[in-house]
Amino acid sequence: MENIVKKAEDFVSHLFETKLSTINFYHNIEHTKRVVERITQLAEWEGCSYGEQTTLKIVAWFHDTGFVEKDEGHEEVSARIAADFLKSNQIFNDEIELVKSLILVSRKNSIPNTKLEKITKDADCSHVASDYYFEVSNLLRQEFALKRHTTFTDLEWLEENKIFFEMQQFYTNAARLKWQPLKKLNEREIETKINKIKAKEEAKSNSKKIGRGVETMFRVTLKNHIELSAIADTKANILLSVNAIIISVALSNLVPKLDSVSNSFLVWPTLILMLFSVTSVVLSVLSTRPNISNVTVTKDMIKNKQTNILFFGNFHKMGLKDFEWGIDYLMENQDVLYNSLTKDLYYLGLVLERKYRLLRITYTVFMFGIVISALAFGISYYITMNP
Known part of the structure; x- marks a missing residue:
């Protein structure tokens, strides 16, 4: 599997360039690259072997490829695309099944059990502990607005973010140690923004109208x-x-x-x-x-x-x-x-x-x-x- 990661990168980049919808403002190649970077970092912190790191990088590259076909249930499609790619490159079935299982663990309500599953899950949600969180969050908001035909007010979107933060948790020791404090900072910033908007709305409703x-x-x-x-x-x-x-x-x-x-x-x-x-x-x-x-x-x-x-x-x-x-x-x-x-x-x-x-x-x-x-x-x- 020496060159398989490079081949996976080229394959996914070409797939997104030719088949991914232009309104995927969040689930796109940039998000995938960020997850690859984070999963590599986390794998090193967790002491993964070279083979495990290679597997995790392949998972990161393919985990959102299913978006080229559909949004709901895209994980299953991603697993299938990854399996077809690995088969075409003569990768063993055991390795293919492992990659598929790791991609499927990125589903919203799935709970990881093994070390590699925990690393995958944490890397996919690592943006909550980044200094670019609000930037990518706004991209996701735009994507939802166009795909789901649903618009959010600033307050509604921030409250959705707050709920997500409360539900999301890190599973690996390294993520808890290094990323949890940054997540707390973003969570506090969300709370501050919510309180500020509510205060403005309250002041506006209670203030006297000036003629x-x-x-x-x-x-x-x-x-x-x-x-x-x-x-x-x-x-x-x-x-x-x-x-x-x-x-x-x-x-x-x-x-x-x-x-x-x-x-x-x-x-x-x-x-x-x-x-x-x-x-x-x-x-x-x-x-x-x-x-x-x-x-x-x-x-x-x-x-x-x-x-x-x-x-x-x-x-x-x-x-x-x-x-x-x-x-x-x-x-x-x-x-x-x-x-x-x-x-x-x-x-x-x-x-x-x-x-x-x-x-x-x-x-x-x-x-x-x-x-x-x-x-x-x-x-x-x-x-x-x-x-």
Whole structure:
């Protein structure tokens, strides 16, 4: 049986590729490969001989091949396909019967007795102790939905998973030792998800319905604040651009001429113009410069309505899990949610006030700067021309 495992792999891969339904999102070649990997690992832990390991690998490759014909009772079909394959490769009847019996032990309610049966059973259910459990569980959910024409809500599916975990058990010592703790973690995660969904549904059913008027008020007011902020930024950008042009022109055209004695009358007007332009640029930058909080938001601050995590400047120091918890807490506690929206409106208003105050000062400085500079140029020229 030296090359039989490789032949089994090639045979099953080709069989699934050509005959397995495309809606077998879970019972497919990827699941089979995972079981082969787990059964190999478990066989080594249990001290199986080379021959036993070879037998178990063949069982793992063929245990779900029956899905190419039917779902219910696929184990019997899998055993037949495996037997036909082994016969065609001149494998002894005793070995063929052993492979068939091991495949049949993967049936849902079967109880394993021998060491190889226990290894087979544990490997087939090893996904319950994996970090990809919820990913493959979702694939099984999709497969059931299409094949059985049955849809599950998130809560219904999680409760089905919980029942499966309660019924499933590991039979080998190695699986109990190495996989049981990981299974417990996934089981606890299922319970947490169930409780979270139930809490949300309960909060939703018990919460007061907020009228459209309140939602419209928040939506329109926040929109107005954001639009006003955008207008302020546009005004600041205009001032920045205009003053940048003035400074550029002054540096390229006026400053080089100041070396000449005949142009000495331009010194003070040019300095005045540059001073007011630079001041306008600085004030424009200050009006658009963002202000980010350095306070680290905690769960207690969220619960006590002391912060607003809807604004990125507040939550940027939070970890992802804490932020997800905070958003879930807002969704589950309507009073905290609306308190956060109120804070958002208030602090946006403070930011707008600061922007428009600085813009008003900037426009005033710019206006007086242009006027004073023009007068300075006129007066200097007049004095020079009329000594």
